[in-house]
Every structure is written in structure tokens, then in C-alpha cells.
Amino acid sequence: MRALSPAEKEAVLIEVQSRVLAAKDALTERDPNFDLATVVNDALYHERRRLDTHRSSPTWKSDAAFWKGVSKRLSRASDRELRDILGSVIHRYLQEIIGNFDPKVYRVATKVIPYALSGLLNTMSPTRLLSGFDSLASLDDHLIVRGELDTISKLIEIGTVILVPTHLSNMDSPVIGYSLFKVGLPPFTYGAGLNLFTNPIIGYFMHNLGAYKVDRLKRDDLYKDTLKEYATYTLEMGIHNLFFPGGTRSRSGALERKLKLGLLGTGVLAYQNNLRNRKKKPKIFVVPCTLSYSLVLEAETLIEDSLKEAGKARYIITDDEFSKPGRILNFLRSLISLDSRIYVTFSEPLDPFGNRVLPDGTSVDHRGRPIDISRYVMSNGEVHPDEARDAEYTRELGDAVMRTFARDNTLLATHLLAAVLFQMCKERHPKLDLYRLLRESALQSEGFPLLEVHTRTERLLAKLKKLVKEEKVRYGEERLGWDAQAVVSEGLKLFGVYHTTPPATRRGDRVFPTDPGLLLYYSNRTLPYGL
């Protein structure tokens, strides 16, 4: 990573703004029904709605004043004035996105991270202030980072890398940031939700990690275009990026089944721009990354939200655990005290077209033959822009990323136990729909015989063993081996320590599905494997 001068930072602002404007100009030329007034009005409409419903935003006053001005100028603006207004909106968006992002700070941050992390842990637990470095070391032991680390170290020199992790928890970004540091990789820039910056500790940490700001409440297309163009341009500058391709945390606990292709598509765009600008290292590499936790900080909120979405009116969301430092602390303490691990797996890299990439940066087809990938973006020997084509390439890339997620996902005792128990709930009430199943299961007083839980776990482990051998999934409990009793007891122990209501509880020789919703959540991680 090279540092940017303040002049270069200004250049980002100018370049991205002019690119977004140019794209709108091109649209105006092409489509007689398109006009700039619509773009500005659309942004005005969405921003006013946002300001109406979210009055607590710290920038509320200044935003409101800005849009009032836009509205005033808009009503009788000439075409030229319209273009100026549009430019000023893009500029404002960009300033917020770039935020405190300062490449110098960013570079320094690489060295600051361990202290910041330690600070994170300590601040949340004042009583532990003095043992800060101990708990950090302890956390370190519980974080297993593995996968194609050497390849990625090489690719970082050959081209620019986009890291695309699975997303389960707000803990993911700190965990990935720390993992990168741990294995000696540089930090990646990424877009973090504005809300994360409101927590002063996390916010500070975000900035130093190289995060730029994303306001998910801004719904207008202009904002999305600006954001996408910003990410594309930083890739062209050689800045490694991190996107969560699922967009948000998985509500159901399942692996991502549909990816947001917008940001993923920046790879093929940046690559083409690099080719056109005859950059020395034009290539963009996409590295999928999977995270596995035995317990998920926000599991209760997420599954409730997921059920609410699917069943519309049936469930109502409450609070988010991430806003409660006590919960985070409790979570980390549970994790460390129980000798449980977080797995971070860096997968084999892909090119922006979804092909596999060798450590030397060469893309290969399914038969292992090298491909001249520049030809994917050429027609008649020229680099040729084609939005529909690139969207399709990105769709293929997305499919390849999802296949990789499934292959490198690490299953843990809690997932397996949850899968067994939820399956048993379903078999007991074969005819109920999901919502009634959850209600009935929580109410039932008999529970399941521990012996049967063991037998079924044994069967599941046998299937899993075969899948692991075929490299279709990973298994994280090497420590426990393939011993069903050990897996069940580990799962029950973990279930008991953190959640307000444990997903399942053992009483005597019976196991009770005390929170069937959480069982569903943890078992969803095993969905792709038909266990």
C-alpha cells in the first residue's frame, strides 16, 4: 500500500464525481425520456423521507439545510444549473463516504490495531483493565486463521484483492481485521454502516481499519452509484477492498444464498479501467472468506428478524445485542472460558469472471488450462464496455463465491447438535407450519431422550465425515474427534453459557428444545449439505 497525499485524496473526490456525472450525461444522450431533474428529485425525495423518519441523525441539521437549498434551486433550474446541483449532491455524498479516511492514518493503523483491539476488550470490562494483554493473548489462541494464506500474500503484490467474507455478526469486521493482522496481511478498506461509527470504540477502530462510511438509510440510486464508483476507483488505485457480499448479516443463520452483486461487480469494472489505462498490475482477485462461530453474538435478534420477514406479522424485532457492551463482553468471556474457537478460512482466489486463480495470478478454466482473461472484456480485439455482459460475469462470480463458501464453511458442535434437535422437533410435529412448529416445540414438556440424540448425532457425524473427505465442507471439532457423545456434550455446554434462554437444555436423561428458534438458527448453517 502506498500512502495518498492530500492532493491525491482531493483527486479521488474529483475523479469519482466526474465519473458519476459522466455516466448520467451518457444516459441523457441515450435515452430521450431520461432527465437529470428526475435524478435530483429522486435523491431529494428519498433524503426528505430519511430526514423525516430519522431525526436523531447527528448530521440532521446540516443535511436538512442542504436539501432545503437543493429544493429551492431546483424548482426553476435550467439544464446547466441542474447539472451543478447534481454535482453538489454527489460531492456531499462523497465527503461523507470518505469521512475521516486518511491514507496516512490508515497506514499507521496497521501498527495500532493490536493495541486498539486490546483497548476494545478492556474498555468494555473496566474490571479487566489491568489484564488487557492477557485476554488479547487468550483471544488470539481462540482464533484459527487458515486457508490460502501464501497465495493471498503473493496476489497482493501482483494485483489488487477484494476480500468477500460470509457475514453473521457485527463481530465479523473486528475479527477479520484482527485475523489479517495476525497472519501478517495488510488491512483492507471497507464500507461500514454509519451506525457502527456511533459506538465510539468500534467507530475509532473502524476508521483505523480503513473503513469508509456507508449510510444504509440513503436509498436513492445516485447514492448507490456514487458508492459503487468510489469502490471501483479505490480498487484502481491498488487499495485492497473488503465487501460483505451478502449485504447484511445472515438473518436465518444460513450461509448466503443470494449475493448483492453491485459491489462485487466493481471487480470487472476496475479491471477494465486498468486495462484501458494500461496499468502495470491490472488484475483484480476475489478472495472468499468464511467465518465460523460456535455461538453468535446476535443470534436471538437475527433469527427473530428472519422469522418476522418470512412470516410478516408474526414476529416483532426487539433490540440488537451489539448495542450492549455487556453482551459483547459476556460473549467473549463465554468463548474464551469454554475453549471454543472462531474459524476464519481464506479460500482459493477467483478472478472477476468466477474462474479459479493460481498463486502466480493466472486464471484457469475447469480443466486447469490458463485463460487470457483480457479477452472476456474484448469484442473484435478491443476492450469494450458492456453493462449487461459484466452483470452476467458478476453473477457467475457470485455463484463461484457461494460454492466456495459452502466448501470452506466450518461446522461446529453447536451446528450439528442444533441440526439433530431441530430435525427431531420437526418429526414430532410433521404437519405444522414453521410458526406453529416453533410454538408447539417450545411448549412441549417431554423433551427427547439423550440416548436418541446421541444415536442421531452419530449418524450425522458419519455423513459429515464422508463430506469432509470429499472436501465439500470443513469440520472444526478435530479436538473432539468424531465422538458423538463429546459433540453433544460440547454443544449443550456452549448452548448453556451465553444465550438468555438456551437453545436446548439437558435435564437428566432428556434434552429439551428450550428455544426452538435458536435451534433453527444454528441448524441452518448445515443446510447446504443435506445432513
Next chain:
Amino acid sequence: MRALSPAEKEAVLIEVQSRVLAAKDALTERDPNFDLATVVNDALYHERRRLDTHRSSPTWKSDAAFWKGVSKRLSRASDRELRDILGSVIHRYLQEIIGNFDPKVYRVATKVIPYALSGLLNTMSPTRLLSGFDSLASLDDHLIVRGELDTISKLIEIGTVILVPTHLSNMDSPVIGYSLFKVGLPPFTYGAGLNLFTNPIIGYFMHNLGAYKVDRLKRDDLYKDTLKEYATYTLEMGIHNLFFPGGTRSRSGALERKLKLGLLGTGVLAYQNNLRNRKKKPKIFVVPCTLSYSLVLEAETLIEDSLKEAGKARYIITDDEFSKPGRILNFLRSLISLDSRIYVTFSEPLDPFGNRVLPDGTSVDHRGRPIDISRYVMSNGEVHPDEARDAEYTRELGDAVMRTFARDNTLLATHLLAAVLFQMCKERHPKLDLYRLLRESALQSEGFPLLEVHTRTERLLAKLKKLVKEEKVRYGEERLGWDAQAVVSEGLKLFGVYHTTPPATRRGDRVFPTDPGLLLYYSNRTLPYGL
């Protein structure tokens, strides 16, 4: 109208609640996938959303406590408890709907109305306090009530009447209330939006008019079912009802093109219940009613809202003139000072199946032959409930109502002038879409030659004359005759007195479309006639 004793009022509560519950029980029997928990959860979900977004509601605290209790009882409720919870929700809804509705007050109100109206006018203009009765008398002169008044007087004795007026303005209900009083008809009960009750004067007036309360923010089906059953039952009690079948005020200024069939369908339900209960006067009559104003109080807000809806992001709604007493006063003053009239036309009655009804209450087919309408709800000689069939009858009724609206709509100078001018705007910019047309028309500095406006108005009047002769529409400017110059000058005068920006302005020998959106609004009233 007979007065209801407090015991009878209590009976309404009990009967309607038990009917809604019985309908849900029937659904539970019929559909194995239906359960009561879903109904309650749906109501809970919508009510919580409403409470989240509308914290200023006067009943916020008590509502929030009620729903918190429901949520608590719900989580582990048995089927019997569920039914109790459901009953308590319906009961709460009904209490709000019935509100202060007291048949005694209602009866007394008949005599209070003129004083209330005078109060309305005076309270809004403290300086006019002493001349109250004058302005009332003056208003009286400007209100023309016409149509099938004798027939309606007779039908009120023979059966129960549903009055279904066009809806343009929040002034409509006071205007209709006063019109009924003026021609000696009893007041009708009707459902008024909760927001109208927040204005203390209007609110008092509403109650005394016999209004019950409708909370348009309540979106759950249970509320809608309760409301519909309430209206049905009051019809069965012989209470004459008024519904605005368009649901809300026409945003575009056009006549209703799609009706809300829910409340309209109470007619066929009440009729069947009456037959089944062997009531002496089982018949229900539906009387369409059209209102015409030269100027509409909220025209600016309404057309803005309409354009916003159609064009989504392009326009933003601001305030509503109805919340500004000064605006109402100004409006009434303009109306009276300019010798303009409000036309209220009571149309030929229909039966709940959409057939015409003779003054003696007999339904007739298109060829004038009497129909035994009880057979419409019979199969094999028995009264037979059939939801789909009744929905279809109601659709036919709705079509008949809309045809009647078009036929009895009264066109005025402002509508005609607006139609001429808006057409000229369109011809000047034949290729622009509506939004750009409005923008360009407002910006243009040339205007139209007055002479051409006259010529075109003359042509339009000729077409209109033919339509009036064929009884396809009504004309309200008998005073001006068919003189184009008089119509144009009347239109311009009215346009000039009330609106902040006049729809059109004459300067010398040219006419300028100063607010093309308002021209569109007033011209939309002429849409069905292809003028």
C-alpha cells in the same frame, strides 16, 4: 329515526363483536391453515408499527399498554385464551369507532346543526363573530341542492338509505350535512377520519352530525372487518349511512374512477340479514351524490400529492390547507364575494345490485320491468350467503354509481377554462411527459392569446351543450349562459381570488398558465366527456 337506549347501544357492541368472532370461527372450521393466532399477531404487528411511527396520537399511552398486555398474554395462550384476546381487541376497536356516538345527541344534533355551522364560520373568523348569522344566510344562497329529493324523502320511510357522494375536499362532509338539513332530510351517520376530530370545532360538528370514528392508520384486517360489520349492523338498525365510496379525497381532481367496494358491500349484506330476520322494511337504497365547487379548498395540496404518487419521487407533499382556519375562511369569503355556487346533486337511487329504483322502492331492469330482488340472494328458493357473489353484485353497484357520478356531475366555468388552457399547454409541448410539460408550461413567458382562449371555449361549450341535452353531464353556469367570454372571464376571476399562485392569469390580451398543476387539477373534472 328512533333513538337508541343505552341498553341498545350496548347491544350494538355485543352483536358486532360476536359477528366478527363468529366469522373468524367459521374460517377456522373451513381452512385448516387458518388460525386465530395469526389474526391477533397481524393486528399486533400493525398496531405496533402504527404506535412506533405515530407517537403523537392522543391515545398513544393507553394503546401501547393495551398491546403490551396482548403481546404478553399471546406468547403462550391456549386456543380458548386466544379467542378471548381476539374478543378484547374487537371490543377495543368498537369502543373507539362508536366513540361519543349517542343516538340521543345525534337526534338533538338535527336541531343544532345550523347553530353549529354558524359557529364554525365565526370561530374561524373572530372579527366576524357578530355577523355570524349573516354569513350563514349568505352561504345558504350559494349552496344549490337539487336532484331526486322527493324520491329520497320517500325511500327514507320505505327502507334504509346509503348516501354515496363524490369526494373532493374536507369541506364535503359539512357541506353535505348542511345540504341535508337545508332540504329537510335527516342527518346520516358516517365514518370520519380520526384526524378530523382533532380540530375541536370540526370534531364537535362531526359528532353531532352522527359521525363515528375511522382510524385510517389502523391497517390490520381485523379492524377493517370490525368497521364493516359495524356499518352493516347500523344499516340493519335502520340508521341511514353515508360513505365516500372513493375512500379518500380525489387527488387528481377527477371524478372517482375506482371505488372502495368494502363499505359499499354492506348494502347487500344488510339486505340479506334483514330478509333472514324477516324485517318489515328490509330494503337498502343507495343514493349517489355529486358535489361541484368552482374552487377547491385543498386543490394545491391534492394535485401535488397526486403528481407525487404517479411520478413517485418527483413531487413532495407539504401541508394541508384544512389544518389552517385562515385558509378556510379565505376560501369561504372568496366563494361568497364572487357569487360562486356549490352544487350538491342527489341522484336517482340504486339497489344494492346496481339496478335503478323507482320512488316506490321497486327495482327495475334496463327495460323498466320490476324485479323481485330477493331472488338475487337466493339459491333454490332460500336466502343463501355467498361472499364471491355479493362482491360481484357490489362491483356492479360500484359501476352504476360511477356512471351516475359522471351523469350528474356539474361542470363550472373554472373546469371549462382549465380544460381549454391545459389542452393548449399540451399542444404547445406535444412530446413532453407530464412532469416536463408542467415545468415547461410554468416557465414559458409568452402565454396564450385571449382571443384563441375564447374561440376554443366557444367550441368546448358547443360540445358541452350537446352532452347536457343528452343528459350525459350537468352545466352549472346557467347564470352565464353559453357565452364563452363570460365563462372565461368568470373562470379567470375565480382563479385570481383564492389560490396562492393563480392557476392562470390574464395580462393584457394574453392568458398565462401560471400554475399548470392547478389547471390540470381543475380540467381533470372534465375527463369523462372527451371535451
Next chain:
Amino acid sequence: MATRARTKIATRPPADTVGIVGAGSWGTTLAAHVAGAGHGTILWDVDPAVIREIHAKHTNSRSLPKVRLDRAIHATSDLGELASATSTLVLAVPSTAMRAVVTALGPHVRADHLVIHTAKGLEARQRRADDQIIRDETCCKRFGVLSGPNLAPEVLAQQPSATVIASRYPEVIETAQRFFVRPFFRVYGSTDVVGVEIGAAVKNVLSLAMGFVAGMGLGQNTRSLIVTRGLAEMIRIGVRMGADPATFNGIAGIGDLIGSGMSRESANFAVGELIAHGRKVEAAMREVGHFAEGVPTADALHTLLERAPVDAPLSRGVYQVLYQGAATSEVLESLMTRPPTMETNAHPTA
């Protein structure tokens, strides 16, 4: 009005009896079909000779020579008698006679009569669909339309067939299914009355176009091109008139087009083929020996499309051939030379 045929009416209750109006080949076939399933059946016709023959000999030599009718079929030429003995009426009269028959029926029917019509095409003079005629001339509101690829001889031969009953009233659908379903005869319900009516009308016009193609000696490729575009056009016209596009994928759309519009057994197809050979319209009809409903329907449809414009090159082409002297080859050529396009999400562009 009509001569009263003095025969006793079935003593079944009206709810168990179907009244069939019109003893043409389809009306008589329906009567035989319903009576064959054991339901009460009354057949009305304006022609007393036909009524007398049915009573005397249990045949209808005018419409269905050589077919022996069920003795349980009662015949009458008195509409009052028909109406009072039934609560379900089936109007099996050609579209050209529809208005007259329904007007005559008007004074006799009750508000509880269910009325099912089977006529195809748009009434030429007024361009109003049959259900509008029922609405204009009677007090009946519960009506439906029966339509499908049902060649009368094949129904009488009990070959597997399907038809659609479309009504906004579930009661009408249930009643039609109760009377008409037999093991070899499936009756699907639909709520899309407009779609079924438009499907039947457009099908008649497209059958003429299919006849043109055959008459020009063109093969399967062209035929399938016309069917596909025809279906797309049917959908566009239907959607413009408020129909559900899915209807045209069913029995009353593509089913009817293929079943009764693609072979010489269809008068429209046969007439179209002769026109492509150079015959005048009237000469072609004489030679075929049947009236082609598609001929007036093309005119009615053309008027309809002038008022509610839809991209309908095939219907327009058929109109040009029938009424403006265009050659079939010209019309086909103009269809082929449109620029290449996408098959849109909604339907193929033509």
C-alpha cells in the same frame, strides 16, 4: 311469439333442470350431453317444426342428421314455459341471433336464473360482448360463458374433451360443472369472463389466417410462426380489454385455437384456405357450405381495435384481406419484414 308445443314439461325441480336455448348442432349436442348424464333437459327453438320432430321422432334432422336423441329431452318453443321450469339457462345461439333471442327471453326470466352463453365472436353491429347483451335485456346478473375446443361430433362420440366455464360467480361455475362434467368431458372453471370471450373471438379470426397459410402452400415453420404470434396478439388484445393473460394459455385460448382452428373441420380455416387460392369471401363460404364466424368477427375486432389501439398485425392483416382486397402474400410479407426484436417478458413481440 313462438307456437306453443303442447307436451308435458319435466316434473323435476327447476334446480335440477337445464334449459337450452337454440336447437342448432351445438345446442342439440349439449342437450344430448346433459340428458345423457341423467339431468332434466329442456330444449327450446324458435322453429316449431324442429320441436315437433324432436317430440315425435327424437331426432333433429335440421342440425344433427343421423343422430338419435335421448327420449328424456323435452322440447318447447315457449320461452315462458322454459323459464319457469328451470333456474339454469344455456344460450346456444349464434352471435348474430343473440340479441333477438335474449330480448324475447327478457320478460320471462327471474333474478335467480343462472345464464350461460356459448356464442362466439363479437356482436357485429354493436360490438358488445354477449354478457353485455344479457345485462341490457334481462334482469339476470349471474351469468357465465362456456367455451373450448369442442367439435360437436367428437363430443357425441364421447372422445376425451375439455371446456371452460368462465364466470365471476362461483355458483355458476359449480352449476355448470354439475351439469356438464362426464368421464370423457372435463369442465375447467375460470373467473376471467372477458378473457374467454376475447379468446373465442380472436381465435375465429386467427383460424382464417391459418387457412391463408395453408392455402399458400406453406409448411409447419410458418404455421407455428402464426400460432405463436397469434397467441401473443390474443394476449395483447385480451390484456387491453382487461383479461387475465393466463386465460389464453388455457383451454379457451391456445387450446381452442389448436383444437378447432387448425384443420378443415373449422369453417374459418377452410374459408381462409380458399381465399388464399383466390376465391372471394362469399364464394369461399358457399363452397365450404358453412358460415365462417371469423368473417364478421374480423370486422368487429377491427372496430374495437380502432377504439383501443393494440399492436395486432395478424388481425389487421386478416381484415385487410377480407375487407380491403389485400393479397394474403402481401400481408404475410409485411409481417416478416419487421425488425428483429426481443421476446419480451410479457409475450413475444410480433
Next chain:
Amino acid sequence: MATRARTKIATRPPADTVGIVGAGSWGTTLAAHVAGAGHGTILWDVDPAVIREIHAKHTNSRSLPKVRLDRAIHATSDLGELASATSTLVLAVPSTAMRAVVTALGPHVRADHLVIHTAKGLEARQRRADDQIIRDETCCKRFGVLSGPNLAPEVLAQQPSATVIASRYPEVIETAQRFFVRPFFRVYGSTDVVGVEIGAAVKNVLSLAMGFVAGMGLGQNTRSLIVTRGLAEMIRIGVRMGADPATFNGIAGIGDLIGSGMSRESANFAVGELIAHGRKVEAAMREVGHFAEGVPTADALHTLLERAPVDAPLSRGVYQVLYQGAATSEVLESLMTRPPTMETNAHPTA
């Protein structure tokens, strides 16, 4: 691998040249069609004798006897030569040969090759569609499928025809239209690759069913019943596989079913007819003299439907007749005795 035919390749730039893989009757017809419009055309076949004959005599007696080919068509049996002289390849090989040919092509193609395949049916062994084979065996990503009711002799006779090119890549659609559109040949674009592939496969199976009906001596009513239900079934299967239902209303769905599935010119129809007469499957194919793609496709479809259950009584019925010895009459009867239903909004229920 293949013998290199030592003839000079066209000197046009690759962008103006189509490479056609497979000199069967459809591949050769396409070559003639493209060359006839003046585009560079290279025809590849594995059989050097065919290549030599095309060079020497400008005929292909194996696949298109009696047809004289354009002299501008270059022929080769060298895939490397074919790939380097073109940037558009059309795979006109039967589905059974698809995997082998594409595997051989793999080392020669470039990332900028546009690949269009025309094969119909599902690969029997792996049940994977042709585009998946291209993805597995080559680096090419920009591909499309060409499908429609196109009987080769009628295309050669320049009868009006239409076809569909389906691709997720606009570039592929535009290129196919540039090469294939001629005044008598319309090429519609579509983005629904899966729909077009499923349409072609299900059509082959339904053509067998149409043959059964004809062989049982049943008429138009039954035929249209099968077409309508077949279309509904095609839509259900397609939607289950992720296709756009509108595709089946188009050229590649109902168009193909009617155009190449409803007459004896279709091997599937002819074989089905003989099976209904009591012949065994193999005997029927021998008698017809052509391989019926519908026979293995019915098997592949059956496997597919076991993994992704869809209500598909016709496909299941055809499978039962072909592979489980059921009589055609049994299958038809079981279809007719389902209870009467509504035609749903999506499609008629079967």
C-alpha cells in the same frame, strides 16, 4: 484427432465468420443459410469424407442429399483451424455427441469466443443442460441457445420461419441476429436460456404424447386438450427450473410444440403413433427410420422431476408408456378422471 482437410480458410476477419460445428442436416442447413446471406462460413465435421465431399462437389450426401451447397462454405475437420478463424461458433451436434465434441473443442477456444448451441433435450447420463457442458469443458462464458420450430427443408426452401436466440449476453443475441436474420427468417432475442432449453426438451416428450393420441384415433378435441395441458406442464416444469413462464408462450415453447411436434414429419410424433398401435419403442424407431430424441429425454426428464417434483402427469404418462410398459389408453384415462378444477391464474391445472 480429426484429419486435417488441406483447404484454405476464408480470409475474412474472425468477427465476420461463423464456425458451425457438425455437418448434420441442421448444421449444414445453417451453414447454407448463413453463407447465403454473404457471411463467412466454416463448417466442421468429425468425418473427413463429408469434409472432402463438400470441398470437391459442394454437396453433403450423408445429411442433405440432393441439396447443392454454396461454394463459399469452407469445410474443415480441424477444430484448431476452426477456432482461430472465427469468434462465433454454432454447435449443431445432437445432444448425445455434445459432451465429446465440446471436450475436443476446449483446448482451442478463447475467452472471446461466442458459443451458440442448437442441441435439444437433456444430456441423458448427466442430466445437465448443454450450456453447463460448455461451462465445464471450455473457458467460454458468452454463450446462447438457438431453438425454434425450424424444419430444415422448409428453411432451405426459404419459407417464412422464426427462431429464438436466448442468451444472457446481449452481444450473443446481436451477433446471432446479424448472422441469421434473412427476409424469410426472423430471429427473436430472449434472455431466458433455461426456458428455451426446457421448452425444447419437454416439447420432444409431448410430441410423443401427441403421437399416442393420433395413434388411438382421437380427434381435435383430445389433441387440443393435450396441447393445452402440455403447455401448462411445460410452464410448471420450466418455472420450477427457474425459467420465465412467458418463454413457453413464444417461439421456443408453444411455437416449437405446434411447429415441429404435431405432424408425422416429427420423428417423435411418428414413433408415438406407432407405439399407440402396439409397436415396441425400438421397432417403432426402426420403422420410422429416425431416432426420436423424446425417448431418452423422457427418461432424463423423469429423473429431473424426481429430484424437483412438479405436477407433470403427461411427462410421467409418456415415461410410463416408454419405460414401464403402460398402455396409452390407461394413461389417458387416468388423466381424464382427475376432479374438475379451476384454471388458475398461473396456468390451467391438469
